[in-house]
Amino acid sequence: MPEYLRDLRFVLRGIEACRHNATRLSATSKDALDAGRSGLALSLSTLALEEIGKLLFVDGLLFAQHDDYKDQALKKGFRKHAKKLFSLIRFPLAVETFARLDPRYESQPEYRQAIAISLENWNQARCALAPWIGEDCALGSLDFWKQRGFYVEMSKDEFVDPNEAIPTAFAESVVLVASVTVDIINFIFRDNLEGYHEAAQTIRQMRTDEGHEAVKQLAEKLVDEVFAGLKQDDKGDI
Numbered sequence: 736m737p738e739y740l741r742d743l744r745f746v747l748r749g750i751e752a753c754r755h756n757a758t759r760l761s762a763t764s765k766d767a768l769d770a771g772r773s774g775l776a777l778s779l780s781t782l783a784l785e786e787i788g789k790l791l792f793v794d795g796l797l798f799a800q801h802d803d804y805k806d807q808a809l810k811k812g813f814r815k816h817a818k819k820l821f822s823l824i825r826f827p828l829a830v831e832t833f834a835r836l837d838p839r840y841e842s843q844p845e846y847r848q849a850i851a852i853s854l855e856n857w858n859q860a861r862c863a864l865a866p867w868i869g870e871d872c873a874l875g876s877l878d879f880w881k882q883r884g885f886y887v888e889m890s891k892d893e894f895v896d897p898n899e900a901i902p903t904a905f906a907e908s909v910v911l912v913a914s915v916t917v918d919i920i921n922f923i924f925r926d927n928l929e930g931y932h933e934a935a936q937t938i939r940q941m942r943t944d945e946g947h948e949a950v951k952q953l954a955e956k957l958v959d960e961v962f963a964g965l966k967q968d969d970k971g972d973i
Contacts, residue, residue: 773884
């Protein structure tokens with residue numbers, strides 16, 4: 736039996752902390768949008784997305800063993816805004832991994848359908864950002880816009896208010912991406928965190944069962960991809 740770096744309760748506390756704060760930030764971004772503050776709305780919704788990026792890093796400790804680089808990578812990832820956002824390119828794979836830890840995934844076809852529809856909606860919302868962040872829709876570039884949404888800038892000897900710097904349509908699109916992202920995570924974890932804990936504990940204990948091994952391998956694939964960039968990149972801590 737391998738000795739894991741962090742106990743499951745640590746992982747669960749991190750997931751819940753990130754989930755709750757992302758939910759609060761997303762809700763506040765909607766209030767800001769309703770108040771006509773497009774800059775603040777975009778910035779807050781971007782922070783909500785960063786919290787979900789953190790959640791993916793925390794979940795990466797699920798199978799991290801001693802002498803693993805993931806604990807240090809987690810700490811670095813918490814300080815790198817663009818990395819947290821960029822990690823969301825793997826969000827669909829993460830959601831699939833989380834969903835497979837829920838017994839409803841195998842027993843309820845409607846649950847699997849709900850996950851699939853939610854991910855389709857997420858991808859459509861993300862692709863709608865293309866006019867502002869490029870056709871690849873890499874969410875890491877939102878860090879630049881987040882700064883513009885928070886602070887007054889100076890351009891050609893003129894001061895630019897955040898609401899002027901951030902088009903309303905852009906803010907609406909980012910708020911939607913954050914909202915859909917948070918809704919998916921809440922759908923998976925709100926009423927099933929204990930189920931996630933039990934399934935993860937079972938996977939840690941049962942090393943030979945093919946079904947559990949498949950889930951573990953899927954999770955480890957996600958984890959290795961998410962943390963590989965952080966391991967190689969020691970610059971740009973914020």
